[in-house]
Amino acid sequence: MSDIIQLLPDNVANQIAAGEVIQRPASIIKELVENAIDARATTINIAVVDAGRTSVQVLDNGSGMTATDA
Numbered sequence: 001m002s003d004i005i006q007l008l009p010d011n012v013a014n015q016i017a018a019g020e021v022i023q024r025p026a027s028i029i030k031e032l033v034e035n036a037i038d039a040r041a042t043t044i045n046i047a048v049v050d051a052g053r054t055s056v057q058v059l060d061n062g063s064g065m066t067a068t069d070a
Contacts, residue, residue, distance in 0.1 A: 024052075025048070025051060025052020025053065025056055026052070028052065028056045029046060029048070029052070029056060029058065032056070032058035033046070033058060035062075036058060036060035036062050037062075038062075039060065039062025039063055039064060039065075040062055040063055041060035041061050041062035042061060043060060043061045044058065044059070044060045045058070045059045045060070046058050047059075
């Protein structure tokens with residue numbers, strides 16, 4: 001009898017743990033906007049090309065993290 005549960009590759013497991021697995025382009029925008037809000041952004045601009053299949057860009061004026069915070 002073989003194992004039923006198959007372990008995911010480390011890089012996939014780490015992405016899931018970090019909440020970085022993207023199901024659809026809207027998920028990308030949601031995550032990036034949440035990050036901008038967490039960074040106390042007061043202006044958020046979103047650019048989407050080809051319904052998100054080619055490019056998704058979120059620009060904000062938030063205050064990023066320092067190297068120590070990271």
